[in-house]
Amino acid sequence: MDTKHSEKPSAEWLTGVITNFVAASPLNGVDAPLGEKMWDVPLVGFSRGDDPVYQEYKSHIGSFFWTPQEIFQLTFPDLEPAPQDLTVISWILPQTRATKDENAAQKVYPSRRWVITRDSGEKFNVTLRRHVVETLMQTGILAVAPLLSPHWSRQTSLLYGFASNWSERHAAHAGGLGTFGLCDGLITPLGKAVRAGSVVAKLTIPATPRPYQNHQEYCLFYSHGTCQECVQRCPVKALSSSGHDKDRCNQYLRSIRKYILKNYSIDMNGCCGLCQVGVPCESQIPRAKLE
Structure with a gap:
């Protein structure tokens, strides 16, 4: 794909940079472990560097959590851009139907396709982050992928336990x-x-509207007091009406490392995903059942 671009990057152009790479890269196709796509067509959204939600994240998660301005200044210490001069470009990579169906059939351990996508698929996501940064830099726009920064680290939140100084999910939430x-x-x-x-890039792109009023609106349990099907999917009871027990979840993820290595020849932990499939919100925003 030709990444040269003489005009000021737009939301449409940046969306194309991401979707075209996902569609055309052999790393998400013939050169992938199964010779098939690991990711379907992505979603792309944008949030402003001065969006108050980033300060809200910091106040809830911990002082270690970066605002867009903080990670940009760590990366480019000689610059002091105003927060409103920055944009956070976020994307969502959806699992394929085959991967979701295979993992939904599992009751205790993740399926082969799911493990491969968690491993090689996230490596592809790393390559995509670099591609977006490099494409922007080629146009003269400074950019950084926070998760690839040498400053990124895991942290412990007083309120939420396992955390880090940047969250891709929180950035995506901010980006609508x-x-x-x-x-x-x-x-x-x-x-x-x-x-x-x-x-995070030094350019201004109109923010994607957030079509929700609160950060849990799409969840049937939080919005209607129903569902909890993800609770039933968890093999170690790390989910309940009280939420996600990160410690129990993490212990389970560590415990199945030998199983994954023996059965799939991949040495990794941190992979399960049973609560993400076989549930009403697996592939869409769920709708409450009409009584």
Whole structure:
């Protein structure tokens, strides 16, 4: 794909940079482990660097959580751009139907396709982050992918436990792409069986409207007091009406590392996803059943 661009980047152009790469890259096709696409057509959204929601994240999650301005200044210390001069570009990579169906059939361990997508699919997401940054830099626009920054690190939140100084899901929420569910997954118009990515750039793009009033609006449990099907999907009871027990979830993820290595020849942990599939919000924003 020709990445040269003589005009000021627009939302349409940036969306094309992302969707074209996902569609055309052999890493998401013939060169992928199964010789098939790991990700379907992505969603793309934008949020302003001065959006108050980033300060809200910081106040709730912890002082370690970056605003767009903070990660940009860490990356380019000689510059002091105003927050309103920055844009956060976010995207959602949806799992394929085959991957979702295969994992939905599982009761205890993740399926082969799911593990491959979590491993090689996230490596592709890393490549996509670099592609977006490099494409912007070629046009003279400074940009950084927060999760690829050497300053990025895991942290512990007093309120939420396991955390880090940037969250792709929170950036996507700010960019109008979804709200959070009972299991902490981001429910998007394409469901919550997804991965997310983001880049902070020194340019101004109109923000994508957030078509929701609160951060849990799309979850049937939080909005209607119903569902909880993700609770039933969890093999270790790490989900309940009280939310997501991150410690129990993480212990389980570590415990199945040997299973994944033995059965799929992939040495990794942190992979399950059973709560993301076989549920009403798997592939769409769920609708409450009419009585």
